[in-house]
Amino acid sequence: EKGGYEHFMLKEMYEQPKAVSDTFSPRIKNGEIVIEELNMSEEDIKKIRKITIVACGSAYHTGVTAKYVFEGMARIPVEVDVASEFRYRNPILEEDTLVIVISQSGETADTLAALREAQKRGAKVLGIVNVVGSSIAREADSVMHTWAGPEIAVATTKAYSAQLIALYLLATKFAGVRGQITGDEQKEILDDIQRLPVQIERLLENKKNIQKFANRYLAADQVFFIGRGIDYGISMEGSLKLKEISYIHSEAYAAGELKHGTISLIEEGTLVVSVSTQKDLYKKMISNMEEVRTRGAFVMAVSVEGNLEVEKAADYVLYIPKTNKYLMNSLAIIPLQLFGYYIAVGKGADVDKPRNLAKSVTVE
Numbered sequence: 001e002k003g004g005y006e007h008f009m010l011k012e013m014y015e016q017p018k019a020v021s022d023t024f025s026p027r028i029k030n031g032e033i034v035i036e037e038l039n040m041s042e043e044d045i046k047k048i049r050k051i052t053i054v055a056c057g058s059a060y061h062t063g064v065t066a067k068y069v070f071e072g073m074a075r076i077p078v079e080v081d082v083a084s085e086f087r088y089r090n091p092i093l094e095e096d097t098l099v100i101v102i103s104q105s106g107e108t109a110d111t112l113a114a115l116r117e118a119q120k121r122g123a124k125v126l127g128i129v130n131v132v133g134s135s136i137a138r139e140a141d142s143v144m145h146t147w148a149g150p151e152i153a154v155a156t157t158k159a160y161s162a163q164l165i166a167l168y169l170l171a172t173k174f175a176g177v178r179g180q181i182t183g184d185e186q187k188e189i190l191d192d193i194q195r196l197p198v199q200i201e202r203l204l205e206n207k208k209n210i211q212k213f214a215n216r217y218l219a220a221d222q223v224f225f226i227g228r229g230i231d232y233g234i235s236m237e238g239s240l241k242l243k244e245i246s247y248i249h250s251e252a253y254a255a256g257e258l259k260h261g262t263i264s265l266i267e268e269g270t271l272v273v274s275v276s277t278q279k280d281l282y283k284k285m286i287s288n289m290e291e292v293r294t295r296g297a298f299v300m301a302v303s304v305e306g307n308l309e310v311e312k313a314a315d316y317v318l319y320i321p322k323t324n325k326y327l328m329n330s331l332a333i334i335p336l337q338l339f340g341y342y343i344a345v346g347k348g349a350d351v352d353k354p355r356n357l358a359k360s361v362t363v364e
């Protein structure tokens with residue numbers, strides 16, 4: 001059932017091009033974004049004054065990226081919260097706030113409770129859910145399914161990638177309807193979304209090199225991931241992938257926060273993974289890389305083809321191909337998934353079923 005792959009996680013990473021394309025294909029018709037299940041008229045979309053995104057774990061990380069996408073592209077203010085916090089913090093949900101809950105399983109206890117809490121306060125809840133017929137899919141006011149297919153490995157990969165696509169489609173749709181992007185800009189974004197599956201496939205082909213690199217860090221006791229903007233969201237997910245399956249302590253930091261404490265943890269040889277996919281932030285990231293490197297860090301950089309500057313500030317560089325700046329997460333996460341995976345494989349860990357974790361967290 002693993003289809004010849006050593007682990008479900010590897011199989012599911014390889015299913016990402018399909019998960020991504022199955023999630024966008026039914027929703028792009030003649031160059032337009034059609035999300036019937038949204039049940040919202042153009043008037044309704046124009047009326048949204050705020051979006052509140054609630055989820056757990058990796059699904060929360062897609063929400064962090066989505067904040068930058070919705071705010072940057074559609075100019076709608078977004079608040080993102082982990083479900084276990086949201087449900088107990090007496091959240092303020094005003095009229096015209098759209099609540100989005102994101103969940104692969106559709107059964108995560110805290111996310112389901114957050115959905116109910118939002119509904120109790122009169123909000124309409126849109127669920128982005130992978131499992132058809134799950135509790136969240138049944139209880140949400142509208143459901144946009146991610147079509148990633150069944151996911152077995154505890155560490156999510158293809159469902160995460162499909163969630164990003166659903167969020168991009170929504171943000172682009174909202175941006176178009178609200179006049180924040182032109183028809184041509186929308187067309188370009190859709191073209192770029194449609195190119196992602198092939199680009200992801202190409203990135204997966206680099207697995208041997210990443211495995212070789214990962215093998216040098218099997219004994220690491222801590223790893224730091226740094227990024228700014230969307231790259232901070234990617235860093236959070238890269239860090240979770242690594243720690244949940246390899247048991248290496250890792251943290252993601254907004255790169256600008258390093259100076260406020262974290263940099264004191266950098267020692268000779270500490271691995272710092274720097275994600276820099278946002279052109280307007282390249283320079284800032286290069287100085288952060290230099291800062292940790294002068295303190296002895298070994299810097300692995302994930303950046304975009306053509307950003308040659310990064311080579312001066314990093315010890316090892318992994319390039320991703322160019323795409324629209326809002327879509328970079330979909331590509332940058334691939335080498336980071338592979339990195340976490342191969343560290344866990346190298347350490348002989350139980351990759352698909354890491355200790356203490358369940359695939360769906362149905363208790364709080």
Ligand code: M6R
Nearest residue numbers: 057058059103104105108155156
């Ligand atoms: O089923 P859900 O998407 O609601 O699950 C949320 C988290 O439990 C999940 O993403 C978890 O963080 C994964 N193990 C991450 O790989």
